[in-house]
Amino acid sequence: MIKAAIVGATGYAGQELVRLLLRHPDVELVSIGSRSYDGQPMKDVYPLYEHITEDICKNRTVEELSEISDVIFLALPHGVASQEVNKDILDKCKIIDLGADFRLKDLAIYKDWYKVDHGAQDLIEEAVYGLCELHRKEIKKARLIGNPGCYTTCSILSLAPLVKNHLIEENSIIIDAKSGVTGAGRNGQLPYMFCECTESVKPYKVGAHRHTPEIEQELSLLGNEEIKLIFTPNLVPMNRGISANCYATLNDVGKQYTEEDLTTLYRDFYKDEYFIRILESRIPDTKWVKGSNYCDLAVKVDQRTNRVIVIGAIDNLFKGAAGQAIQNMNIMFDLPEKTGIDLITDYPV
Amino acid sequence: MIKAAIVGATGYAGQELVRLLLRHPDVELVSIGSRSYDGQPMKDVYPLYEHITEDICKNRTVEELSEISDVIFLALPHGVASQEVNKDILDKCKIIDLGADFRLKDLAIYKDWYKVDHGAQDLIEEAVYGLCELHRKEIKKARLIGNPGCYTTCSILSLAPLVKNHLIEENSIIIDAKSGVTGAGRNGQLPYMFCECTESVKPYKVGAHRHTPEIEQELSLLGNEEIKLIFTPNLVPMNRGISANCYATLNDVGKQYTEEDLTTLYRDFYKDEYFIRILESRIPDTKWVKGSNYCDLAVKVDQRTNRVIVIGAIDNLFKGAAGQAIQNMNIMFDLPEKTGIDLITDYPV
Amino acid sequence: MIKAAIVGATGYAGQELVRLLLRHPDVELVSIGSRSYDGQPMKDVYPLYEHITEDICKNRTVEELSEISDVIFLALPHGVASQEVNKDILDKCKIIDLGADFRLKDLAIYKDWYKVDHGAQDLIEEAVYGLCELHRKEIKKARLIGNPGCYTTCSILSLAPLVKNHLIEENSIIIDAKSGVTGAGRNGQLPYMFCECTESVKPYKVGAHRHTPEIEQELSLLGNEEIKLIFTPNLVPMNRGISANCYATLNDVGKQYTEEDLTTLYRDFYKDEYFIRILESRIPDTKWVKGSNYCDLAVKVDQRTNRVIVIGAIDNLFKGAAGQAIQNMNIMFDLPEKTGIDLITDYPV
Amino acid sequence: MIKAAIVGATGYAGQELVRLLLRHPDVELVSIGSRSYDGQPMKDVYPLYEHITEDICKNRTVEELSEISDVIFLALPHGVASQEVNKDILDKCKIIDLGADFRLKDLAIYKDWYKVDHGAQDLIEEAVYGLCELHRKEIKKARLIGNPGCYTTCSILSLAPLVKNHLIEENSIIIDAKSGVTGAGRNGQLPYMFCECTESVKPYKVGAHRHTPEIEQELSLLGNEEIKLIFTPNLVPMNRGISANCYATLNDVGKQYTEEDLTTLYRDFYKDEYFIRILESRIPDTKWVKGSNYCDLAVKVDQRTNRVIVIGAIDNLFKGAAGQAIQNMNIMFDLPEKTGIDLITDYPV
Structure with a gap:
C-alpha cells in the first residue's frame, strides 16, 4: 500500500x-x-x-x-x-x-x-510538469510534480496536436474558457455567494489570468517556438466543469485542412490515451465529463475564415486537479494509470 | 457473475x-x-x-x-x-x-x-416490498421485488421507529417532502424545462400523490394499526435529492420524550444498518447524500407543541431507486449488501 | 414629494x-x-x-x-x-x-x-405591526411600523381567514416553508456560497426560528385565543421566494368543509385586497410572484384526514420586505396603496 | 394612445x-x-x-x-x-x-x-435593421423593422466603434458568446430540460449559427468593407442574459492604442446613447443588465498580443428582443426613447 x-x-x-x-x-x-x-x-x-x-x-x-x-x-x-x-x-x-x-x-x-x-x-x-498525457516519461522518474492548473490542462490538451504539428500560426491562439464556481475555492467571499453568481456569466481577469504563462510555456515547448496567446476565463453558474473554446488560424501549408483531417490527427495523437476522448458527431459539454477524469475534445474548421476551433471539456476538480494528481501518482508508482480514478460520471449530478 | x-x-x-x-x-x-x-x-x-x-x-x-x-x-x-x-x-x-x-x-x-x-x-x-432495512428476510427469499418509490423510501425510514414503538398518534402524521427535478423523469414536458423550474418552488398534487398509499401501507403494517396521513410533494430547482420533514404528535405515555431519548431509539432501531445515518448535531441536507445510498435522519422534538419532527434525506435516484434496487439484488444473491453501491458522494456535484 | x-x-x-x-x-x-x-x-x-x-x-x-x-x-x-x-x-x-x-x-x-x-x-x-391587509386602519395613523418578516407575512396571510373564523383547531397548525437564499442576507458566509447551497435542500432551525412567535402573536390576536404552532424553514437553491405549506385540522362544526367552501371564504375575506390572489385551478408557485407584491394563496382540503392545507407564495424581498414597507408608507401618507409597487413579474427571471 | x-x-x-x-x-x-x-x-x-x-x-x-x-x-x-x-x-x-x-x-x-x-x-x-443606436434616423421613418437578434445586438454594439474607425484588422474578429436558456425558446425539447442543462456549459453550432451573417452584414456596412468573422454561441445554465467576448487584432496605425484611448473612443461614440454604458473599472456581468434595456461594454487591450477584447452584456429578452422592439416603436412614434422600458434591474433576480 x-x-x-x-x-x-x-x-x-x-x-x-x-x-x-x-x-x-x-x-x-x-x-x-x-x-x-x-x-x-x-x-x-x-x-x-x-x-x-x-x-x-x-x-x-x-x-x-x-x-x-x-x-x-x-x-x-x-x-x-x-x-x-x-x-x-x-x-x-x-x-x-x-x-x-x-x-x-x-x-x-x-x-x-x-x-x-x-x-x-x-x-x-x-520539478516535472505533471500533464500526464504529454510528460509521462519524466513523471515516471520524478520526485516532484507540479500538477497543472485546471484551465491549463484543458487548454493544452486541446491545442497540443495542432502546435506539435505546426499547423497553426504561432501567435494566433485565443482561448475563451468557462469555469464552474468551485474554481474560486471554498471561502466566504461575497462574489461567490449563491445570490451573487447564480443567473449570471462573468468574464474576469481578461488577458491577465495566471494560467496564461503556464499554457504558453507548455505550448512553446511542444511547438519549439515562442507562443504568446490570449486567455479569457469566464465564471458561469455551475459547480464543476471547464469548457474551453480554442481558436487559431490555420497555417498556409498548401492544403486546406478539413475537420476530418484534423479529427484523424487528434485521434492519432491521443490514440493510447485512456482519458482523452475525441468526439466526432457532437461537441464537448461539461456535463458528460463531470465526476470523471476524461478530457473531451472536438475539432471544428471554419473554412470561411480559415480558422480551427478546438473545444475541450474537463471536470476542473477531477482531471483539472485531484484526478490528474492521482493519475500522476499512479504513473510514479507503476500502477495501472486509471487505478482509483476510472469513475463513471454521475448523471444528472 | x-x-x-x-x-x-x-x-x-x-x-x-x-x-x-x-x-x-x-x-x-x-x-x-x-x-x-x-x-x-x-x-x-x-x-x-x-x-x-x-x-x-x-x-x-x-x-x-x-x-x-x-x-x-x-x-x-x-x-x-x-x-x-x-x-x-x-x-x-x-x-x-x-x-x-x-x-x-x-x-x-x-x-x-x-x-x-x-x-x-x-x-x-x-411480491415483496423491497425496502431493504425493513424487509430483509423476505427479500432474501423473494423472486419478485416491488422496489419502493423515492418519496416513500425516505418517508418510511424516517417514521418507522416511531410507528413501530407506538410513540405517535396514528393519525397525526404530516409529511412535507421536496424533490429534485429528476423525479419528474426524462421527457420533454414544458413544466420541467430549465426556464420553467429554475428559481422556483412548486408544491404539487397536494394530498393526492400516489406515494401516499404506499407509505400508509407500510406504516400501518409496522404499527399494526391503520394509519392515514397527509403527504405533500414539492418540486425544487435541483437535480437529485429528496428531503422529507415528517411531523407527528407524541403519544401521551406518561413521560415527555426528549430529542436524546428518540435519537437513541433511532440509533438502536437502525444499529445494524450500514446505509442509515442518524445525525445528532446537524440536520440532513440533500447535498450530503447525493450520489450515495445513504439515508440521513435526524429527530427533533418541539416541546411547545408536543410534536416530533423527523427530517430525512436521500438521493432519489440512488437510495430512492437504482441503489436500493441493487441493494435488493445483493440481498437476493447473498452478496455483501453494499457491494457496488458503496460510493462516496461527489462534492460539490 | x-x-x-x-x-x-x-x-x-x-x-x-x-x-x-x-x-x-x-x-x-x-x-x-x-x-x-x-x-x-x-x-x-x-x-x-x-x-x-x-x-x-x-x-x-x-x-x-x-x-x-x-x-x-x-x-x-x-x-x-x-x-x-x-x-x-x-x-x-x-x-x-x-x-x-x-x-x-x-x-x-x-x-x-x-x-x-x-x-x-x-x-x-x-408600534403598529405592518401587515397591511390586517392592520390597515392602525397603519394609517401610525408613526412607527414594525414591518413583518418574510416567512411571517406569507404564513399569516395564508392562515388568517381560517383562524379568524375559528375553523381550525387552535393548536393543530404546522407550517413548512421554503425560502430562497436572499433570506440569509448579503454576507460572505460559507453556507451560502454558490457551491455550498446549489443542488441542495436544507431544513434549518427546526422548531426554533424567530419568526415563530411573530406568527403566533398575530394569529392569536386574530383568533382571540392562544395559538402555538410549529414552523419549519427550509433553504432551497433559488434567489427569491417563499413558499409556505400550512396544515391544520378542521374543527368539528357539524359540517364537512369543502375546498369550494373555503376558497369562497378566502375570496370573501380578501375581496378588497389588491395584492392577494386566491387561486382555484392551480397551486401557488414562487415564480409567479417573484418581483411583485402579490401573495398567492390556494386552499386544499384532505377529507381522508380532515385537514386543510393552505399554500402561500410571496417574494421574500418584495411583499416579504421592501414592497410591503412601501405599501405601508403609501397607506401612512394617504397614497393609492399600490403606487410604485404595482410591478409585473419578470418572467422567466 | x-x-x-x-x-x-x-x-x-x-x-x-x-x-x-x-x-x-x-x-x-x-x-x-x-x-x-x-x-x-x-x-x-x-x-x-x-x-x-x-x-x-x-x-x-x-x-x-x-x-x-x-x-x-x-x-x-x-x-x-x-x-x-x-x-x-x-x-x-x-x-x-x-x-x-x-x-x-x-x-x-x-x-x-x-x-x-x-x-x-x-x-x-x-425594411430597416432596427438596431436603434446605429440606425435611428432610418427607423424614425420606417414602416417595417427587422428587429435584431439577441447575439447580434450585443456583438454589433460591442464592435461598432472599432470597425467604424478602422482600428482593427477586418478579418480578425472572433466572438465567443454565452446565452441563457430562454434563447432556446419555450418548447418542450429534451436538451433544455432542467436536468439536462443545469450544471453544464455547452458550445453549439460552432461557426454555423445564423446570427453570423447578420453581424457580418452590419459590421461590413459600418466599416465599408467586407468583414468575415467567427461567432461561437455557448449555452449556460441561467435564464436570461448574453455575454459576448469580442476579440480582434489592432491595426498597425503607427501608434499603440491603450485601454484608456479606446475607452474614451467608446464613450465618445456612444455619448448620446441612454442605453449604452461604457464601464471602466469593471467587466460587464450579465446580472447587472438583466431585466433592463442596457447594453454594458468594456474595452481591454492585450499589449502582449496586440489584441483588443471588447466585452458586452445584455438581457437577451430585453435589449436583445422585446425592449429593443419597444425602443424602435418609441422612435417610430416620436416618443421619448426610453418610455416604458426604463426599468431598473431586479437584483438578485
Whole structure:
C-alpha cells in the first residue's frame, strides 16, 4: 500500500483527493492535513464522510509527513508549497503539488505573474510538469510534480496536436474558457455567494489570468517556438466543469485542412490515451465529463475564415486537479494509470 | 457473475442502474433495454458512456430476457410491468421492479390511485416490498421485488421507529417532502424545462400523490394499526435529492420524550444498518447524500407543541431507486449488501 | 414629494427599497444609508445603478435623518433599530422598521427569542405591526411600523381567514416553508456560497426560528385565543421566494368543509385586497410572484384526514420586505396603496 | 394612445412584449396573439397575469390586426413573417418583426443560412435593421423593422466603434458568446430540460449559427468593407442574459492604442446613447443588465498580443428582443426613447 498524505485537504481540490484516495485500492491515507480545521473530524467539515471515515484533520508540516508518507499531495495557495519542500524531503518521499509553485520553469515569469519570490529555486529544474498525457516519461522518474492548473490542462490538451504539428500560426491562439464556481475555492467571499453568481456569466481577469504563462510555456515547448496567446476565463453558474473554446488560424501549408483531417490527427495523437476522448458527431459539454477524469475534445474548421476551433471539456476538480494528481501518482508508482480514478460520471449530478 | 438485464434503461433511474451495474464487481450486464432508443448505442443516448461501453440499446421483452438473465430490473411506467411478468418468468429469473405495480398489496387501493386494472393479480401476494432495512428476510427469499418509490423510501425510514414503538398518534402524521427535478423523469414536458423550474418552488398534487398509499401501507403494517396521513410533494430547482420533514404528535405515555431519548431509539432501531445515518448535531441536507445510498435522519422534538419532527434525506435516484434496487439484488444473491453501491458522494456535484 | 431615507440600504432588502423608491412617483430618496459602504457611490456597490443614480452611500444616524426626512426605512439587524429610535424622532418623522425590533408586543417573548434586551420599551405599545391587509386602519395613523418578516407575512396571510373564523383547531397548525437564499442576507458566509447551497435542500432551525412567535402573536390576536404552532424553514437553491405549506385540522362544526367552501371564504375575506390572489385551478408557485407584491394563496382540503392545507407564495424581498414597507408608507401618507409597487413579474427571471 | 398588437405573444420574447406594453404609458394593447393558446386567457398561459389582465389569446392574422392596430409586433419563427406581411398592410400600420425575415439584405445569404425562400422579397429594401443606436434616423421613418437578434445586438454594439474607425484588422474578429436558456425558446425539447442543462456549459453550432451573417452584414456596412468573422454561441445554465467576448487584432496605425484611448473612443461614440454604458473599472456581468434595456461594454487591450477584447452584456429578452422592439416603436412614434422600458434591474433576480 502506498502511504499518502494530503496537506490542504479541506479545500475543494483537497477534499476531492480525500474522496478518491479513500477508495483507491492501493493507497492508505495516512494524514488529512488542514490548518483551518486542525483537530476536527473530517466528517464535521464535510458531513458526507459520516460513517465513512473517523479521521481527524491535522495541521502537520510537510517535514513531519515526509517521515510517514510515500507521497504527499499539496493543495495550498501559491507561494506556500515552495517554502515547505526541499531536497531532504524529496529524498524521503514524493511530492505532488496541486498549486502553482512548481509549474513554471522561468522564475522571472513566476515572479511577474505571482508577485512573490520563489522559495525553492533549486527545485525548479527537477520539478516535472505533471500533464500526464504529454510528460509521462519524466513523471515516471520524478520526485516532484507540479500538477497543472485546471484551465491549463484543458487548454493544452486541446491545442497540443495542432502546435506539435505546426499547423497553426504561432501567435494566433485565443482561448475563451468557462469555469464552474468551485474554481474560486471554498471561502466566504461575497462574489461567490449563491445570490451573487447564480443567473449570471462573468468574464474576469481578461488577458491577465495566471494560467496564461503556464499554457504558453507548455505550448512553446511542444511547438519549439515562442507562443504568446490570449486567455479569457469566464465564471458561469455551475459547480464543476471547464469548457474551453480554442481558436487559431490555420497555417498556409498548401492544403486546406478539413475537420476530418484534423479529427484523424487528434485521434492519432491521443490514440493510447485512456482519458482523452475525441468526439466526432457532437461537441464537448461539461456535463458528460463531470465526476470523471476524461478530457473531451472536438475539432471544428471554419473554412470561411480559415480558422480551427478546438473545444475541450474537463471536470476542473477531477482531471483539472485531484484526478490528474492521482493519475500522476499512479504513473510514479507503476500502477495501472486509471487505478482509483476510472469513475463513471454521475448523471444528472 | 450475476447476469443482469435492464428494461427501461434510458430514463433517469434506468441510466443510474446502467452506471452502477457496469462497475458492480459481481455483475455482467447482459442487456440495456429501451423501446425509444432501440438500436442506438447507449453512448449516443448518454454521451458519458463514450469509451466506457459499446452496448446497444435493445427493445427486448421480459420473456426474452428471462432466458439469458439471472435478474431483470424493470424501470417502466406503472401498469406496464404487471403486463409483462408472470409465474413462468419468475421460475427462470428474479425480477426487481422499480415501478409501482408490485408495491401495493390491496388491489382496490392500486386501482383507486393508479386508475388501471392490475395485470398480474396472482403475483401480488408473492411480491415483496423491497425496502431493504425493513424487509430483509423476505427479500432474501423473494423472486419478485416491488422496489419502493423515492418519496416513500425516505418517508418510511424516517417514521418507522416511531410507528413501530407506538410513540405517535396514528393519525397525526404530516409529511412535507421536496424533490429534485429528476423525479419528474426524462421527457420533454414544458413544466420541467430549465426556464420553467429554475428559481422556483412548486408544491404539487397536494394530498393526492400516489406515494401516499404506499407509505400508509407500510406504516400501518409496522404499527399494526391503520394509519392515514397527509403527504405533500414539492418540486425544487435541483437535480437529485429528496428531503422529507415528517411531523407527528407524541403519544401521551406518561413521560415527555426528549430529542436524546428518540435519537437513541433511532440509533438502536437502525444499529445494524450500514446505509442509515442518524445525525445528532446537524440536520440532513440533500447535498450530503447525493450520489450515495445513504439515508440521513435526524429527530427533533418541539416541546411547545408536543410534536416530533423527523427530517430525512436521500438521493432519489440512488437510495430512492437504482441503489436500493441493487441493494435488493445483493440481498437476493447473498452478496455483501453494499457491494457496488458503496460510493462516496461527489462534492460539490 | 415624500422625503424618504434608508438606513441599511446595501443589504438585499435595503437595495430593493432603493430600487423601488427611485421609481416611486411620489418619493424623493434623500439618503442611501450604509455603514459598510460609507462614502462609496451606490453604483459601485451595486453596478446595476450605473447611469441611474450618482448617490453616495452615507453613514448617517436616524437622528440626523429625522431632520431631513418624512419617513425613514430601517433595514438593520435586530437590536439595532430599537437603540436608534425614540419619541423625539417620531415627533419629526415616521419610521418603518424592516427588522424585528418593533414586531413583538411581549417583551419577554422578544428577549426569549432574540437574546437581547429591548432598547425602546416605551415604543412597543405605539408600534403598529405592518401587515397591511390586517392592520390597515392602525397603519394609517401610525408613526412607527414594525414591518413583518418574510416567512411571517406569507404564513399569516395564508392562515388568517381560517383562524379568524375559528375553523381550525387552535393548536393543530404546522407550517413548512421554503425560502430562497436572499433570506440569509448579503454576507460572505460559507453556507451560502454558490457551491455550498446549489443542488441542495436544507431544513434549518427546526422548531426554533424567530419568526415563530411573530406568527403566533398575530394569529392569536386574530383568533382571540392562544395559538402555538410549529414552523419549519427550509433553504432551497433559488434567489427569491417563499413558499409556505400550512396544515391544520378542521374543527368539528357539524359540517364537512369543502375546498369550494373555503376558497369562497378566502375570496370573501380578501375581496378588497389588491395584492392577494386566491387561486382555484392551480397551486401557488414562487415564480409567479417573484418581483411583485402579490401573495398567492390556494386552499386544499384532505377529507381522508380532515385537514386543510393552505399554500402561500410571496417574494421574500418584495411583499416579504421592501414592497410591503412601501405599501405601508403609501397607506401612512394617504397614497393609492399600490403606487410604485404595482410591478409585473419578470418572467422567466 | 398607440394601438399595439402582438402576434406570437406566448413565447418568451412575446410574453416580454406583453409585460412591457401593459405598463407602457402610451400604448393600448389591442391583441395578444397566439396560435397555440387560441381562446385561452393569457393568465392561464402565464399565471403571473392573474389580476393583471383578463385578455384572451387570439389567433388573428396580420391582415386582420392591421385594421385595428397602429403597430404590430411579430414574434414568429423565421419564414413565417415574410408570408404574412405585404405592402397593403404597411400602408395601414407599422410592423416590427422580432424574427429573422427582415434583417438580412442579401436574399442569397438569407436562403443559404435559413434554407427557405423569402416570402416578401419586395419588402427587403424598405425594411430597416432596427438596431436603434446605429440606425435611428432610418427607423424614425420606417414602416417595417427587422428587429435584431439577441447575439447580434450585443456583438454589433460591442464592435461598432472599432470597425467604424478602422482600428482593427477586418478579418480578425472572433466572438465567443454565452446565452441563457430562454434563447432556446419555450418548447418542450429534451436538451433544455432542467436536468439536462443545469450544471453544464455547452458550445453549439460552432461557426454555423445564423446570427453570423447578420453581424457580418452590419459590421461590413459600418466599416465599408467586407468583414468575415467567427461567432461561437455557448449555452449556460441561467435564464436570461448574453455575454459576448469580442476579440480582434489592432491595426498597425503607427501608434499603440491603450485601454484608456479606446475607452474614451467608446464613450465618445456612444455619448448620446441612454442605453449604452461604457464601464471602466469593471467587466460587464450579465446580472447587472438583466431585466433592463442596457447594453454594458468594456474595452481591454492585450499589449502582449496586440489584441483588443471588447466585452458586452445584455438581457437577451430585453435589449436583445422585446425592449429593443419597444425602443424602435418609441422612435417610430416620436416618443421619448426610453418610455416604458426604463426599468431598473431586479437584483438578485
